[in-house]
């Protein structure tokens with residue numbers, strides 16, 4: 001993938017506009033070029049039919065268009081597909097395409113590894129290597145779209161793969177501009193969800209700058225319980241996090257999704273369900289219960305189906321929308337909290 005000329009897709013949308021202006025080209029040409037790159041997904045500048053020869057020469061002399069191909073694809077018995085991408089520095093990331101009826105949800109990564117060290121998550125045990133650039137986030141979507149184009153259309157994007165998106169806020173926000181732009185990948189803001197484990201200041205900043213949906217990985221109902229599960233809770237405890245959720249700007253009738261990974265004998269009692277209901281008081285919320293996905297070396301166990309249903313019933317009976325998110329792609333380690341790409345353990349958050 002490495003080349004002498006820079007990748008045009010590495011430019012931010014503002015930098016691309018400035019580059020076009022620098023060449024003295026009319027502003028509307030920017031929209032046309034943008035559309036060719038992101039919507040029509042050209043391989044080569046010569047494929048452009050409505051820009052001048054002169055501009056195409058300038059583009060060719062100064063830039064290339066980097067396009068990824070997955071270096072490995074695994075398909076689960078349930079149809080879930082896990083894509084491994086090798087990056088230019090030989091690091092790697094994973095994206096997972098999850099079919100669910102007419103819906104095709106692509107789960108993408110925002111970092112190589114993760115610094116948050118959540119103890120129930122395989123990625124969290126590997127530590128953080130680096131942030132992904134906005135290009136590396138967007139290209140996961142473009143590469144998977146290219147690969148599955150003849151069969152299906154990606155309908156939803158979730159930032160729930162490797163990494164904590166709020167820990168790479170600038171690049172995630174820039175990637176969202178490309179994903180949402182109608183001349184770009186054209187995803188509606190209601191079809192994109194960004195998840196956080198509770199980096200409160202960044203989350204509030206995100207709420208000011210983006211209107212896509214927010215999910216919070218909660219997974220604990222007291223600080224004592226949540227601290228070892230999601231260590232960032234020591235810095236931003238539940239009271240702070242819940243207050244931030246109350247302040248969070250939700251467009252229209254939007255709600256925050258609270259992800260709750262059920263861990264046997266840790267956080268799956270009816271007392272937990274009662275505390276969870278109380279915590280979400282006055283927050284427009286829905287709850288996704290996630291059965292824990294075991295992986296080699298995991299220190300937690302999966303909650304029984306009966307306990308999970310009882311937990312759900314408790315919340316439903318009290319008017320809280322609560323779904324059980326049955327795991328997909330378990331046999332290919334493609335389910336929630338199981339992504340690790342080809343990584344070795346690195347640093348963790350202290």
Ligand code: SF4
Nearest residue numbers: 114116118121124163
């Ligand atoms: S659950 Fe998310 S935030 Fe926590 S370690 Fe895993 S990838 Fe990072």
